[in-house]
Amino acid sequence: MDGVGEDYRRRAFAEEPVELRRAANELATTSTTTLQGEAGWCDRLYPLQEPRTKQDVSKAVVVHLDLDCFYAQVEELLDPSLKGKPVGVTQKYLVVTCNYEARKAGITKLMNVKEAMRKCPSSLVLRSGEDLTPYRSYSRKAEALLQKFGPVERLGLDEFFVDVQALVDERLAAGEVPQHFRGHLVGSGTSVRADTRFRPQDLRSGASSGTLLDLNPPVGAEATEEERRLAVGSVIAATARGELQQLLGLRASAGITVNKLLSKLVGGLHKPDDQTTMLFKDADLFTATLPVRCIKGVGALTEQKFKSIGVHTCLDLRAKTVAEISKSVTKGNQELAKFFHLCSWGIDPSRVVPKGPPKTVSVEDSFKSLEGYEATMKVLKSVLVPDLLTRLREDCDQHQRRPVTLTVTYRTMRMREKKHFARKSLSCAFPRAMDTPEVSEACLALLRKGLGGEAVFAMTLLNIGASRFTDFKPETGSRRPTTSVATFKAFDVRDGRRIADGLTMKRRNYGKNPSLLLSKQQTRTLASTGEIPEPAESRATPSSLPSIQSHFRSPGGRPSQPAAGRRSAEVGLGIDMEILKEMPEDVQREYRNALGSRKRAREGQGGSIRTFFAKK
DNA sequence: TGGGGTCCT
DNA sequence: AGGACCC
Numbered sequence: 001m002d003g004v005g006e007d008y009r010r011r012a013f014a015e016e017p018v019e020l021r022r023a024a025n026e027l028a029t030t031s032t033t034t035l036q037g038e039a040g041w042c043d044r045l046y047p048l049q050e051p052r053t054k055q056d057v058s059k060a061v062v063v064h065l066d067l068d069c070f071y072a073q074v075e076e077l078l079d080p081s082l083k084g085k086p087v088g089v090t091q092k093y094l095v096v097t098c099n100y101e102a103r104k105a106g107i108t109k110l111m112n113v114k115e116a117m118r119k120c121p122s123s124l125v126l127r128s129g130e131d132l133t134p135y136r137s138y139s140r141k142a143e144a145l146l147q148k149f150g151p152v153e154r155l156g157l158d159e160f161f162v163d164v165q166a167l168v169d170e171r172l173a174a175g176e177v178p179q180h181f182r183g184h185l186v187g188s189g190t191s192v193r194a195d196t197r198f199r200p201q202d203l204r205s206g207a208s209s210g211t212l213l214d215l216n217p218p219v220g221a222e223a224t225e226e227e228r229r230l231a232v233g234s235v236i237a238a239t240a241r242g243e244l245q246q247l248l249g250l251r252a253s254a255g256i257t258v259n260k261l262l263s264k265l266v267g268g269l270h271k272p273d274d275q276t277t278m279l280f281k282d283a284d285l286f287t288a289t290l291p292v293r294c295i296k297g298v299g300a301l302t303e304q305k306f307k308s309i310g311v312h313t314c315l316d317l318r319a320k321t322v323a324e325i326s327k328s329v330t331k332g333n334q335e336l337a338k339f340f341h342l343c344s345w346g347i348d349p350s351r352v353v354p355k356g357p358p359k360t361v362s363v364e365d366s367f368k369s370l371e372g373y374e375a376t377m378k379v380l381k382s383v384l385v386p387d388l389l390t391r392l393r394e395d396c397d398q399h400q401r402r403p404v405t406l407t408v409t410y411r412t413m414r415m416r417e418k419k420h421f422a423r424k425s426l427s428c429a430f431p432r433a434m435d436t437p438e439v440s441e442a443c444l445a446l447l448r449k450g451l452g453g454e455a456v457f458a459m460t461l462l463n464i465g466a467s468r469f470t471d472f473k474p475e476t477g478s479r480r481p482t483t484s485v486a487t488f489k490a491f492d493v494r495d496g497r498r499i500a501d502g503l504t505m506k507r508r509n510y511g512k513n514p515s516l517l518l519s520k521q522q523t524r525t526l527a528s529t530g531e532i533p534e535p536a537e538s539r540a541t542p543s544s545l546p547s548i549q550s551h552f553r554s555p556g557g558r559p560s561q562p563a564a565g566r567r568s569a570e571v572g573l574g575i576d577m578e579i580l581k582e583m584p585e586d587v588q589r590e591y592r593n594a595l596g597s598r599k600r601a602r603e604g605q606g607g608s609i610r611t612f613f614a615k616k
Numbered sequence: 617t618g619g620g621g622t623c624c625t
Numbered sequence: 626a627g628g629a630c631c632c
Contacts, residue, residue, distance in 0.1 A: 070632095091618040110617065132619065156621070156632030199632090299630050333624095355622080364619060407626095425626060463619085 058226055058280055061233040062352060063149070063162045064255040064263035065240065067142060068272035070158035072099040074138050075127045077249050082125055088116055089129035092366060096129055100272060130365075132157070141248055149240055153260075153352045161260050162240070163352035168232045177223075180216045181231050182238040183254075183275035186266055186282055194291060201294045205269040205276075226279055230256055234277045241275065257283070261348035265294060283346030288315045295343040297336070305329045317344035357399045362407075362465030363388045369413065371458040376447065380440040384464050389434055392466055400473060403466030406430040406439065408446045411461035412454070423461065426450050430466060439464075 067073065071089040076082045076099065086102035088095040095116045098107045105120040117124060129135070139157040146152045146162050153161040171177075194200040219231045237254040244250045254275035255267025262283055266276045278286065291313055292298050292306050309328045311317050317325070317340065326337035342349060363384050370376055396402055409425040416422075426446040431438040443464050451457050 094617055096618060112617080130619070136620095154632095159632065297630065301629065331625095358621080359623095360621070362620070366618070421628090423627085427626085461618095 058258055059165065059229065060258045061164050061168045061229055061236075062257060062260050062263045063164050063233060063237045063240065064260065064267045065142075065146065065160045065162065065237070065244075065252045066254070066264075066267055066271075067139075067158040067244075068251045068253055069097050069099050069103075070139075070250075071097045071129045071135055072102075073250055074134050075129075077138070078134060079127075082127075085125050086120055086123055087125050087127065088113075088120075090126050091128070091130050095126070138248065138250065142244060142250060142252075145243055145247060146240060149236055151352050151354050153354055159264075161263065161352045164233055164236050167236055168229050171232050171236075172228065176232065177228050178219060178231050178235050180218050181277050182216065182234040183277065184215055184270050185217045186269065186276060186278035186286065192269065192286070192290070194294070200291050201265075203265055203268040203290070203294070204271075226258070226281075230258075230277050230279060234275065237275050241273075259346075259348040260350055260352065261296060261343055262286070262346050264296075265290070280346070287344065287346040288313065290314050292317055292340070292344070295340055296348075298340065302329060314344035314346075317341065357395070357401075357469075359469075360465050360467040361388065361391050361395060361403070362409075362463055363391070364409070364461065364463035366411075366461040367459065369458050369460060370462060371456065373444065373448075373457060376457070376459070376462070377440060377444055379462065380443050380464070381436055384462065385436050385440045385443065388464055388466065389436065389439065392434065395469075396472060396474065399469070400471060401469040402434070402472040403430045404468040404470050405466070406442055406446075407463075407465045407467060408443050408450075409461075409463040409465070410447065410450065410459045412451070412458060413460055416460060423463075424450055 072087050075087055075089055084101065086099065086105055086107070088098040088102050088107060090096065090113055093113050095102075095107060095109075095111045095113055097109050098111075098116070102116075102120065102124060105124070107116045107119050107124070111119075113126070116126075135157050139154070143152055143154055143160060146160055150162050150164045150167055155161070192203050192205065194203060219227060223231070233256040237256050241252050241254055244252050251273040253267055253271045253273065255263040255265065255269075256275065256277040257263045257266060258280050262278060262280075265286075266278045269276045287294075291303075292311060293303050294314070298306070306312070306317070306329055309320070309324065311320060320341075322334065322337045322341050325340060326332055326334045330336040330340070339349075365379070365384065370379060392403065405427050406429070407425055407427040409423050411423045415424070426449055428442055428446055431442050447457075447459075447462075451459070
C-alpha cells in the first residue's frame with residue numbers, strides 16, 4: 001500500500017505538479033459559485049456572515065467534531081462503574097461500537113457479539129444500545145453547546161461541523177493570535193491510511209516520521225493569513241472540546257481546516273480525544289492517494305462505477321474530465337461530477353448548513369421473524385407506536401407541529417435473500433387522533449395492504465415513521481396531541497423478556513435526564529480566567545454530578561444506580577440559578593423538567609414505569 | 617449486520 | 626416509493 005502511495009506522490013509532485021495545481025486553481029475559481037447556490041438557514045441565523053465566494057474560500061474555518069465511540073461513552077456516563085473496563089454497545093447480534101479498552105482487545109465496530117466475546121477476556125461488559133433515547137439526549141446537548149462557536153451542522157448523532165469563521169474574524173480583529181497551534185498539524189509528508197473495511201473513509205495517521213507531523217507547532221512571525229486563521233481555529237476547537245468534556249463529560253476529536261471535506265478527514269488522524277489541523281497548501285498531496293470512497297457521496301456503488309473506469313484514488317479522478325465522470329458515474333448529473341472532481345483536490349465548496357428540526361421521526365425493530373397479525377399488532381401496540389408517539393409529543397412541545405404522513409417500512413426474508421437492503425414502504429395520512437390504538441390499526445392496515453397477498457404474513461424488520469410536519473398549535477388545556485396509555489396495561493413492559501420472536505424490549509425509560517453542569521467552583525474559574533479548569537477531582541466529571549435518573553431507571557429487575565448516584569441526586573436542587581441561565585435553552589428546559597419529575601417522584605407517584613404511565 | 621437519518625429521482 | 630448515501 002505504501003508502495004502505491006509513493007508512486008502517486010512522485011507522479012503528483014515530481015512529474016506534473018504544476019499542471020495539477022493549475023487545474024485545481026482553475027476549478028476552484030470557475031466552479032464554486034454555481035455549487036454553493038442557495039442561502040439557507042445559515043444566512044438567516046447569521047445575517048452578518050457574507051455568502052461564501054471563491055475569494056474567501058481560504059478564509060473559511062471549519063471545525064469537524066466527532067464524539068469518540070459515542071454510545072460507549074454515554075454508557076459510561078450512565079453507569080460510572082463501567083469506567084476502565086472494556087465496554088461494547090450491542091444492537092441485536094452486533095457490537096455497534098465499543099470503548100478504547102475494548103478496542104485494545106481487538107474488538108471493532110460492527111463486530112459480531114460472539115466474536116467479541118471470544119476476543120475479549122471475561123471482563124467485556126455489554127450494554128444494549130437498541131434504544132437511542134440517551135444518545136439522542138446527549139447529542140442534542142452537545143449540539144446546543146457548540147452553537148455559540150458558530151452555525152452547526154449535524155451528521156448522525158455523534159458528528160458536527162461548526163463554521164467558526166465569524167468567531168475567527170472577531171478574534172483576529174481583536175489581535176488575538178495564538179503562539180501555537182493546538183494539537184497536531186498535518187505536514188506535507190504525513191502518512192495516512194484508510195482504517196476499517198467498513199468505512200475506508202475513516203483515516204488514521206500512519207507511522208509519522210517526526211518532523212513531518214508536529215505537536216503544538218509554533219505560529220511564526222511571518223505566518224500567512226491562513227496559518228493565523230487556522231491557529232485561531234485550533235484554539236476554538238480545543239475550547240469546544242474542553243467544554244464538551246467539562247459540561248457534558250464527552251470526549252471528542254476534531255479536525256480544523258478550510259472546508260468540511262478536509263476537516264472531517266484530518267479529524268480522524270489523531271483519535272481519541274485529540275485534534276488535527278491542516279493548511280490548504282497541503283490538501284493537494286494529502287488527498288492524492290486517498291481512495292475516492294473518502295469523498296462524501298461516494299458510497300459502495302459509486303466506488304464500483306469509478307473502479308470500472310480505472311479510478312481508484314483521488315489522483316486517478318483528477319486525470320478524468322468532468323464529462324467522463326458525469327457520463328460513467330453520476331448518470332448525467334454534471335454538478336455532482338464537478339463536485340467529485342473538486343473534492344479530488346481537497347476543494348469542497350459545500351457550506352455548513354444547520355438542518356433545523358428533523359424531517360422524519362421513526363422507530364424500528366428487527367426480528368428473526370415476526371409472524372401473524374396478532375404478534376405484529378402486539379409489537380406495534382406495546383413498543384413501536386408508544387415509542388413513536390412519545391417522541392412525537394416531545395417534538396410537538398419543541399416545534400409546535402404534528403405529522404401529516406404515517407409510513408410503515410418492512411423487510412421480509414425473501415427480500416433479504418435477493419437484495420441485502422431491500423425494503424418496502426407504504427404511507428397513509430397520520431391518524432388525527434394520535435393514540436396508540438388508532439395509529440397501530442393504521443400501521444397494520446398498511447402492512448395488510450403490502451403483505452396480505454403473501455403466503456405468510458412475516459417480517460424480519462418493521463419500521464414506523466412520521467413525516468411531512470405541519471404547524472400545530474395545541475389548544476389550551478391540552479398542550480399537545482394526547483396519547484392513550486390504556487394499551488400498556490395488557491403488557492408487561494417492566495422486564496426485558498421477549499414479547500415476540502427476536503424482539504427484546506427496547507424501552508429503557510430514562511425519564512428526564514438532568515442537565516450536567518459545572519460545579520460552582522469551576523464556573524467561577526471559567527468566568528474569571530477564561531480557562532477551562534482542570535478536573536481537580538473526580539467530582540468534576542458529570543457522571544457524579546447531579547442526577548435524578550435513578551428515580552426512573554430500572555423499573556424492572558435490572559440493577560439500579562449505586563447509592564452514590566442517588567446521593568448525588570440530592571445536589572440537583574442546589575444548582576445555582578445563575579449558572580442555569582448561562583446554559584442553552586433546551587438544557588434549561590430539561591433541567592426544569594427534571595426538577596418537576598423529582599417532585600412527583602418524592603410525592604410517591606414516580607419511580608416505576610407503571611405509575612408513570614398510569615398517571616395519564 | 618443496527619437503528620436511525622438525509623437528499624434525489 | 627425506492628435508492629444511494631451518511632452516521
